[in-house]
Amino acid sequence: MGRVPRNGRRSHYAEAITQRNGQGGREVSTTGTKRVYGGMSAEQRVAERRAKLIDAGLNLFGSGESAQVRVKDVVAEAGLTERYFYESFKDMAAFFDAVFECAADMIESQVNAVIVDAPEDGFARVSLALRTTVELLAADPRLIRLFFVEALGKGDRAGAHRNDILVRAAENFLHWSTVGTPSGGDGRDARLKAFAMSGATSELLIAWADGLIDVTPAELSDFLVGLYWRANLP
Structure with a gap:
């Protein structure tokens, strides 16, 4: 068939986002103590959550129902809560720009x-x-x-x-x-x-x-x- 394929394989998009947003970056120090949990600094955890949100955004904006995408849809797709959306993005417009x-x-x-x-x-x-x-x-x-x-x-x-x-x-x-x-x-x-x-x-x-x-x-x-x-x- 000659039309655009509708069921392409998933790309390594999430991995690319994580690298772009500093996964593996420096540890964050708060009041002289390095906050590292599970081998990841606070900064790395923020980058990981942001990568999950952006990959979720690609899934949603890349679907046929993109006009109805809301914050609650994004966090549900990413397996996170709304507080983590606003940790990285001001609103849905800023989120779309990032995706x-x-x-x-x-x-x-x-x-x-x-x-x-x-x-x-x-x-x-x-x-x-x-x-x-x-x-x-x-x-x-x-x-x-x-x-x-x-x-x-x-x-x-x-x-x-x-x-x-x-x-x-x-x-x-x-x-x-x-x-x-x-x-x-x-x-x-x-x-x-x-x-x-x-x-x-x-x-x-x-x-x-x-x-x-x-x-x-x-x-x-x-x-x-x-x-x-x-x-x-x-």
């Missing part, structure tokens, strides 16, 4: 790790980055809904994130196409192409997430790579 940022950082870090040894050729690097991004999204449909329905598409949170996502994606296109190459050339032209690719890629992924285009992940990757190639013809 989104962690997911975006995770994808970017995995893509950058894949292209680090790629040939010093902009087209080869961008092609690999696009294919890797689509593969990561296809492997975890929660991410597709989070980015391209909730943050970019028809979700209630779309407006606040749309410009940030497009700018972030454009900067990634610039980074992928120029890493390891000497500076020079028409920087303005490069930015125009990067923002054009950012907008086109985002709209295609939104349509894919909504089931408006019936293509496999491989077919979508091929089209995006071809689009980038045509945009860079002399």
